[in-house]
Amino acid sequence: MSAAWLAIEGLSLTEGGTCIIDDVSLRLAAKRTVVLGPNGAGKSTLLRLIHGLLHPSTGSLRWPQPLTQAMVFQRPIMLRTTVLANVVYGLKLKGYAAAECERRGRQALARVGLEALEQRPARLLSGGEQQRVALARAWALEPELLILDEPTASLDPASSREVERIIKAIADSGARILMTTHNLGQAHRLAEEIVFIDNARIAEQALVAEFFSKPRTAAAQDFLREETP
Amino acid sequence: MNEFNEPLITAWQLVAGGDARLADIVLLSLRVSVAATLIACVAGMPIGALLAVGRFPGRRALIVLFNGLMGLPPVVVGLLVYLLLSRAGPLGQFGLLFSPIAMVIAQAVLVTPIVAALTRQVIADEWTEYREQLRSLGASRTRAAATLLWDGRFSLSTSALAGFGRAIAEVGAVMIVGGNIDGVTRVMTTTIALETSKGDLPLALALGFILITVVLVINAVAFALRGWAEKHWG
Numbered sequence: 001m002s003a004a005w006l007a008i009e010g011l012s013l014t015e016g017g018t019c020i021i022d023d024v025s026l027r028l029a030a031k032r033t034v035v036l037g038p039n040g041a042g043k044s045t046l047l048r049l050i051h052g053l054l055h056p057s058t059g060s061l062r063w064p065q066p067l068t069q070a071m072v073f074q075r076p077i078m079l080r081t082t083v084l085a086n087v088v089y090g091l092k093l094k095g096y097a098a099a100e101c102e103r104r105g106r107q108a109l110a111r112v113g114l115e116a117l118e119q120r121p122a123r124l125l126s127g128g129e130q131q132r133v134a135l136a137r138a139w140a141l142e143p144e145l146l147i148l149d150e151p152t153a154s155l156d157p158a159s160s161r162e163v164e165r166i167i168k169a170i171a172d173s174g175a176r177i178l179m180t181t182h183n184l185g186q187a188h189r190l191a192e193e194i195v196f197i198d199n200a201r202i203a204e205q206a207l208v209a210e211f212f213s214k215p216r217t218a219a220a221q222d223f224l225r226e227e228t229p
Numbered sequence: 230m231n232e233f234n235e236p237l238i239t240a241w242q243l244v245a246g247g248d249a250r251l252a253d254i255v256l257l258s259l260r261v262s263v264a265a266t267l268i269a270c271v272a273g274m275p276i277g278a279l280l281a282v283g284r285f286p287g288r289r290a291l292i293v294l295f296n297g298l299m300g301l302p303p304v305v306v307g308l309l310v311y312l313l314l315s316r317a318g319p320l321g322q323f324g325l326l327f328s329p330i331a332m333v334i335a336q337a338v339l340v341t342p343i344v345a346a347l348t349r350q351v352i353a354d355e356w357t358e359y360r361e362q363l364r365s366l367g368a369s370r371t372r373a374a375a376t377l378l379w380d381g382r383f384s385l386s387t388s389a390l391a392g393f394g395r396a397i398a399e400v401g402a403v404m405i406v407g408g409n410i411d412g413v414t415r416v417m418t419t420t421i422a423l424e425t426s427k428g429d430l431p432l433a434l435a436l437g438f439i440l441i442t443v444v445l446v447i448n449a450v451a452f453a454l455r456g457w458a459e460k461h462w463g
Contacts, residue, residue, distance in 0.1 A: 053361055070365070077362035080380050080462040090366040123463025
């Protein structure tokens with residue numbers, strides 16, 4: 001396997017006496033990594049620590065070379081403005097000139113198939129469309145690492161498939177993908193590597209085929225049995 | 230019953246006939262309170278937004294202070310501004326006392342904490358929802374505050390109107406710093422107070438009608454705006 005783009009060492013996060021992330025050490029080298037685990041295991045927290053939204057109590061994140069990042073959340077947050085202005089907002093914060101912002105914004109919207117809706121008020125779009133706007137907003141930044149926290153958890157199957165297609169396209173455009181999902185089929189289709197978290201700790205890290213066919217730990221075996229339809 | 234009916238009829242004739250004296254009083258009231266509310270919004274909304282998203286020492290104390298100042302008694306504000314503007318006061322040299330500008334200053338002081346405290350509530354709710362997304366996109370706290378002020382513009386219009394309602398209806402502050410001078414600083418509320426004490430009920434009643442109507446219309450507009458915004462921007 002190629003060299004790690006992130007090395008996590010002894011990472012812990014304690015809040016109000018509860019350990020949400022407990023002494024996690026992890027090397028991420030795959031292009032597409034999916035974090036699996038039961039509810040409350042600490043998946044979302046780990047993603048937020050990596051993205052820098054949370055600060056660890058102890059431990060460290062080591063980036064061999066700093067990566068530009070973007071994150072897509074479970075519930076898309078849309079500003080009360082047009083679809084295009086929502087996509088452009090992130091670009092403006094990065095300091096691009098107005099014309100360049102618009103060009104990149106339109107391009108990103110076209111990539112997610114929403115160019116026809118660019119002047120619509122973003123908050124009046126369907127949940128699936130809003131999530132695609134959120135993906136366009138992230139994609140427009142051309143991040144080297146895209147983090148997604150259960151991006152399809154509140155979407156219908158058709159919207160989920162569309163979001164999945166877009167995530168694949170973003171990965172193909174060169175970004176590393178780090179995401180969580182509850183959809184095992186999606187994890188199987190998207191991941192190169194699986195990181196399995198149980199009870200605030202890393203229980204298992206394996207290539208996708210290996211994880212689904214021969215999970216090593218009892219926790220992962222139980223999880224797969226319970227989650228498989 | 231006649232004692233009540235007669236002033237009512239005369240009051241209606243004043244309103245319907247477009248009485249010039251009445252119109253002057255109403256216009257001055259609106260000019261003073263609109264100006265005071267605008268100043269209060271320009272000062273109070275950024276303060277409210279920074280109190281909501283900022284992180285600096287003394288933030289909690291300031292929040293408590295602004296919430297408390299929402300209940301400032303207008304006469305006390307009037308007295309303080311009077312002291313500031315009186316000949317011997319620190320701003321006495323400008324000779325502003327007993328002028329409409331003094332009234333604007335007093336009402337702006339009265340209304341700014343109301344606008345700031347109500348803005349803080351609106352923006353704090355938005356911040357809870359938007360926080361992670363805005364930070365992820367790299368927005369500084371100041372930038373986030375500005376973004377949320379624009380995003381919450383329809384909810385904030387209600388804060389502004391609450392401030393305006395307070396300004397147009399108060400009597401104590403404008404009475405003290407304006408002096409209730411006929412034709413110069415006489416507004417609706419001070420006229421009502423004066424004319425009632427003089428026993429000239431028709432003018433007082435006519436102004437009372439107009440004052441209530443203004444407040445109702447403003448609230449109806451605010452309600453309609455919120456509804457429209459909800460439908461068009463979500």
